[in-house]
Amino acid sequence: MQTEFTRALGIEVPLICGAMYPCSNPELVAAVSAAGGIGIVQPLSLTYVHGYEFRAGLRFIRQLTDKPIGVNLIIEQSSKRYLERVHRWLDIALEEQVPLLVTALGNPRWVVERAAAAGVTVYHDVTARKWADKALDGGVDGLICVNNRAGGHAGELSPQQLLDELLPLGKPLICAGGIGDAPGFAAAMRAGYAGVQLGTRFIASRECSAHEDYKQAILQAGEDDIVLSEKITGVPVSLIATPAIRRMGLKAGPLAQWLLRGRRSRHWMRIFYSLQSIWKLKRASLQGMGYRDIFQAGKSAGEINRVEAAGDIVHEFAASLDKTG
Numbered sequence: 001m002q003t004e005f006t007r008a009l010g011i012e013v014p015l016i017c018g019a020m021y022p023c024s025n026p027e028l029v030a031a032v033s034a035a036g037g038i039g040i041v042q043p044l045s046l047t048y049v050h051g052y053e054f055r056a057g058l059r060f061i062r063q064l065t066d067k068p069i070g071v072n073l074i075i076e077q078s079s080k081r082y083l084e085r086v087h088r089w090l091d092i093a094l095e096e097q098v099p100l101l102v103t104a105l106g107n108p109r110w111v112v113e114r115a116a117a118a119g120v121t122v123y124h125d126v127t128a129r130k131w132a133d134k135a136l137d138g139g140v141d142g143l144i145c146v147n148n149r150a151g152g153h154a155g156e157l158s159p160q161q162l163l164d165e166l167l168p169l170g171k172p173l174i175c176a177g178g179i180g181d182a183p184g185f186a187a188a189m190r191a192g193y194a195g196v197q198l199g200t201r202f203i204a205s206r207e208c209s210a211h212e213d214y215k216q217a218i219l220q221a222g223e224d225d226i227v228l229s230e231k232i233t234g235v236p237v238s239l240i241a242t243p244a245i246r247r248m249g250l251k252a253g254p255l256a257q258w259l260l261r262g263r264r265s266r267h268w269m270r271i272f273y274s275l276q277s278i279w280k281l282k283r284a285s286l287q288g289m290g291y292r293d294i295f296q297a298g299k300s301a302g303e304i305n306r307v308e309a310a311g312d313i314v315h316e317f318a319a320s321l322d323k324t325g
Contacts, residue, residue, distance in 0.1 A: 001013075001014060001189060001321045003172065003189075003194040003195060004142075004172040004194050005142060005172045005174065005194040005195040006194075006195070008121050008141065008172075009038060009068050009099055009100055009121060010068060010099075011033075011036060011037065011038050011067070011068055012036035012037075012318070013035070013036040013037045013314055013317065013318045013321075014037075014189065014193075014194060014195035014196065015032070015036075015037035015038070015185070015195065015196055015197075015198065015314055015317055015318070016032075016037060016038055016039075016040060016070075016144075016174060016195060016196070016197040016198065017029065017032035017037060017038070017039040017040060017197075017198060017199075017202045017310070018040055018072075018102075018144075018176060018197040018198060018199040018202075019040040019041065019042035019045070019070075019071075019072030019102060020042055020045065020151075020152075020199050020202075020203065020296075021042050021044055021045045021049070022044075022045050022048075022049040022210075023045065023199075023202075023203050023208055023209070023210050024039075024040065024041060024042040024045040024046065025045070025046075025049075025050050025207070025208065025209040026041075026046065026050065026052070026057060026060050026061045026064065027064065027207045027209070028202060028205065028207040028208045028209070028310055029041055029061055029069055030061045030064035030065040030069070031064075031065075031205075031207045031309070031310035031311050032202065032310050032311075032314060033065050033067040033068060033069050034064070034065035034067055034311065035310065035311035035313075035314035035315060036067075036314055036315075036318065037314045038067075038068055038069060038070055038100060039061075039069050039070070040069070040070040040071065040072050040100070040102055041057070041058065041061070041069060041070065041071045041072065041098075042072050043071065043072070043073070043085075043089045046058075050209070054088075054089055054092055055092045055095075055096065058071075058092065058093070058096045058098065059096070062096075068099045068100065069098060069099075069100070070098060070099070070100030070101065070102055071089065071093040071098050071100070071101055071102070072101075072102045072103075072104065073086055073089060073090060073093075073101060073102070073103050073104070073111060074086070074103075074104050074105050074106075075103050075104065075105060075106035075107070075108060075110075075111060076104075076105035076106040090111060090114060094114060094115070094118045094120065097118075098120065099120055099121060100120070100121050100122075100123070101115055101120060101121070101122045101123075102122075102123050102124070102125065102144060103122060103123070103124045103125070103135075103140070104124065104125035105125070107134065107138050108122060108124050108135055108138040108139070108140055109137075109138035109139060112138055112139040112140060113139070116139070121141045121142075122139075122140045122141055123140060123141060123142045123143060123144050123174065124138070124140045124142075124143060124144065125143075125144045125146055125176070126143050126144065126145060126146065126166075127145075127146050127147075127154075127155030127156065127157070127162075128155065128156070128157065128162075128165070129165045129166065132165075132166050132169060133169075136169060136171065140171075141171070141172070142171050142172040142173065142174065142194065143166060143169075143171055143172075143173050143174065144174045144176050144197055145159070145162040145163070145166060145173050145174060145175055145176055145193075146176045146177055147159045147161075147162050147175070147176065147177040147178060148177070148178075149177040149178025149179075149298055149299040149300065150176055150177025150178065150199070150238065150298045151177070151199050151200050151226075151238045151296050151297045151298030151300075152199070152237060152238060152296055152298075153236070153237055153238075154177060154228070154236070154237075154238050154298065155177070159175050159177065159178060159188065159191075159193075160191065162175075163175070163191055163192055163193065167192055172194035172195070173192075173193050173194055174193060174194060174195045174196065174197050175188040175191075175193040175195070175196045175197065176196075176197040176199075177197075177298055177299075177300075178298055178299045178300050179196055179198060179201070179300055179303075180198075180200060180201045180300030180301065180302070180303030180304045181201075181300075181303040181304070182316050182317045182319070182320035183320060184300070184303065185317045185320055185321075186317075186320040186321055189321060196317075198300070198313075199298060200218060200297045200298045200300045200301055200304065201300060201304055201313060202310055202313065203215065203218060203297070204218045204219060204304050204306075204307050204308075205307060205308060205309065205310040205313060206307060206308065206309045206310070207309065207310045208310075213293065214295050215307050217240050217242060217293065217295050217297075218240070218295070218297055218301045218304055219301075219304060219305055219306065219307070221240050221297060221301040221302065222301070222302045223299045223301070223302035224302075225240055225241050225301070225302075226238055226239070226240060226241070226297060226298065226299050226301060226302075227239060227240075227241045227245065229245060237296065238296060238297065238298050238299075239294065239295060239296055239297065240293075240295045240296075240297050240301065242293035242294070242295060243293065244293045244294055245293070245294065
């Protein structure tokens with residue numbers, strides 16, 4: 001199936017391997033792109049977790065496949081040092097002729113202005129109409145619609161509710177969250193989405209460098225085992241309800257909640273939580289239960305029952321489109 005999304009990028013299958021910290025290792029990104037979808041590089045994962053200098057990491061992926069890849073940029077106004085790093089990542093991505101940028105958490109206008117001059121496509125993560133309107137004001141080409149079934153920072157609306165809200169905007173929409181099998185993918189495409197973004201499904205793949213404990217936790221989890229915790233980043237994050245998560249609890253303490261409500265203190269609390277989560281999630285992903293079982297996942301875990309090669313996943317999902325027309 002060709003859509004506005006696939007035609008813009010010259011890919012065969014409207015399927016994205018979403019950027020995942022800490023799970024987006026180069027081999028996984030490359031495998032999805034090589035199979036006809038498109039893998040998205042998560043810069044912190046590439047550099048901090050997997051140890052590549054950013055440009056060298058992009059070039060290594062290019063050695064594994066010559067198919068299109070994307071880069072994720074989180075562009076919120078946080079620390080000056082982090083934003084300088086984001087600007088550098090953007091410079092390198094454009095210099096290395098990456099054809100797709102996926103932005104999140106901020107006004108993408110400055111990214112779009114740089115990308116448009118280089119003929120690069122920009123999609124932006126949104127969870128509701130108000131954020132979509134702002135992203136379109138910034139000039140993005142399409143929207144990643146993060147629903148209430150997603151892993152990581154999930155939205156509040158169902159896939160159908162987001163589609164109903166955003167389809168009238170006239171831009172290509174990508175369904176992000178809750179799809180773990182081929183029939184679900186085909187259903188999302190029939191509903192009117194221009195593509196689907198998967199995360200959890202690709203963690204349970206052979207190419208993903210996540211620890212075997214992490215992959216097995218996904219295979220064993222049902223939808224009801226996915227919970228929202230405020231203890232990781234200060235805002236609700238979708239996690240598997242492992243023993244470590246149950247012991248930790250899901251709600252931020254009274255002091256933390258008070259600080260998170262403050263106009264100025266919220267910013268510093270988010271930085272504090274983020275620094276903790278970067279370290280915790282990295283160690284859990286690489287060391288499994290030997291460290292602590294803190295595993296991000298979406299509700300699609302309930303549909304995943306085996307670890308497969310990433311390319312086989314892409315081909316299986318593509319075949320479901322052939323069957324349904």
